Amino acid sequence: MVKRETWTPDPAIYDYFPEDVSGNVVNGVGERAPRRPSPIFWHRPDKEAFGKLQEHVVARFNSVGIYHDVYAYGDRGPKKPDPVAAGRVDQPAAAWTRIVKDFALANEADLVGIARVDPQWIFEGYELADPFVSCSASRWITRSCRRCRPPPSIPKASSRLPWRTTAAPARR
Numbered sequence: 001m002v003k004r005e006t007w008t009p010d011p012a013i014y015d016y017f018p019e020d021v022s023g024n025v026v027n028g029v030g031e032r033a034p035r036r037p038s039p040i041f042w043h044r045p046d047k048e049a050f051g052k053l054q055e056h057v058v059a060r061f062n063s064v065g066i067y068h069d070v071y072a073y074g075d076r077g078p079k080k081p082d083p084v085a086a087g088r089v090d091q092p093a094a095a096w097t098r099i100v101k102d103f104a105l106a107n108e109a110d111l112v113g114i115a116r117v118d119p120q121w122i123f124e125g126y127e128l129a130d131p132f133v134s135c136s137a138s139r140w141i142t143r144s145c146r147r148c149r150p151p152p153s154i155p156k157a158s159s160r161l162p163w164r165t166t167a168a169p170a171r172r
Helices: 011-016 023-027 051-062 065-073 093-106
Strands: 111-116 132-137
Touching (some): 011 051
């Protein structure tokens, strides 16, 4: 195996780090009491200590055309949520549980659970109005990604991607 040189970042990146906050403090290193997590990256920049760094990283990422296309056109879900249904459908909890689980299992989930939300799971600065959360897992995650999905279809960039766009055969 060829040993590569150790990568070092451009020293200018440190200009974007906050002067008075350590990531260890934000992450609670050394704290003994449980607490809600603090936003550290990929939240709105005004809600986190490292917002200036995040804005720089995103701008740098988007400055490379092919990476911008992956982010902008990738299969990352809807840009806006679907409109709220015109009418409320009342069902007993057991019926909604079955509906949610059936949907998840029919759409790539291998395991589904529904639990009451613990406020400790919600990031500081955010509130959650709904008392329950549904969680799902797929074997491709739970088996150490031995069965990874192919990358998303990206119309404008797919012919220029620096990686394969077809899935490797699943290992059994």
